[in-house]
Amino acid sequence: MQVTKSTVFKNHLTLELVVLEFDAGSFVPQSFDLFKQPLPERIKKAVHKRQAEYLAGRLCATQALIALNFENPIVHTADDRVPIWPAGTFGSITHTKGIAAAIAGLQDRATGVGIDVEKLMKDSQETKLQTHILRDDESTQFHELSKQVTHPLSVIFSAKESIYKALYPFVKKYFGFDKAKLIACSETILTFKIMYNLSKQVQTGLEVNVHYQLTDGLVFTQCLFETE
Numbered sequence: 001m002q003v004t005k006s007t008v009f010k011n012h013l014t015l016e017l018v019v020l021e022f023d024a025g026s027f028v029p030q031s032f033d034l035f036k037q038p039l040p041e042r043i044k045k046a047v048h049k050r051q052a053e054y055l056a057g058r059l060c061a062t063q064a065l066i067a068l069n070f071e072n073p074i075v076h077t078a079d080d081r082v083p084i085w086p087a088g089t090f091g092s093i094t095h096t097k098g099i100a101a102a103i104a105g106l107q108d109r110a111t112g113v114g115i116d117v118e119k120l121m122k123d124s125q126e127t128k129l130q131t132h133i134l135r136d137d138e139s140t141q142f143h144e145l146s147k148q149v150t151h152p153l154s155v156i157f158s159a160k161e162s163i164y165k166a167l168y169p170f171v172k173k174y175f176g177f178d179k180a181k182l183i184a185c186s187e188t189i190l191t192f193k194i195m196y197n198l199s200k201q202v203q204t205g206l207e208v209n210v211h212y213q214l215t216d217g218l219v220f221t222q223c224l225f226e227t228e
Contacts, residue, residue, distance in 0.1 A: 015104060037059065039051075061085075061091060102115075110226075114223045115223075121151060162210055170227070
């Protein structure tokens with residue numbers, strides 16, 4: 001499988017970010033061996049496109065950890081499909097068609113990070129999916145965001161995905177988009193408020209910031225959560 005480094009996204013966090021562009025069409029099952037990456041049993045059963053996306057994401061994670069001076073790092077997958085980062089590290093992985101990214105850092109206290117990349121939705125999709133992604137009380141901020149970006153729902157969807165990834169290590173269970181409410185937006189940052197008690201560390205009223213950027217028909221978001 002052909003992969004090349006990309007600088008399509010800026011990194012707004014003080015962590016190691018690696019972005020790769022990959023050609024899923026050039027993927028062959030032997031690609032895992034060529035890149036010295038393990039092939040999980042459940043991924044063996046997936047179509048080649050899914051295998052290529054998984055491999056590209058793990059390559060990004062490996063390169064991010066190498067940048068943190070880890071030798072031969074491997075990011076395995078837990079039963080709940082969450083990446084298992086080496087002891088003393090934390091991170092997040094994302095991918096969409098032809099592009100993958102991973103971010104990683106050294107963990108000196110309980111910290112979570114989430115990143116997400118999405119292709120911008122078509123206008124018809126943005127209209128159709130609003131009720132699935134937005135809370136009723138987010139309409140005012142959604143309208144404000146729509147003055148700043150061409151695809152506001154795509155941005156909010158990606159932001160909530162990044163929030164989910166950043167908070168999951170502290171919640172340890174699925175929670176829906178309704179648990180986070182958009183309360184403020186700027187040209188690069190969205191601020192959300194958690195609306196339910198999800199765990200000891202994630203309580204009602206908690207505010208989290210998400211960095212966002214749109215480029216080349218994609219939206220990329222980053223969310224860092226640090227416990228006190």
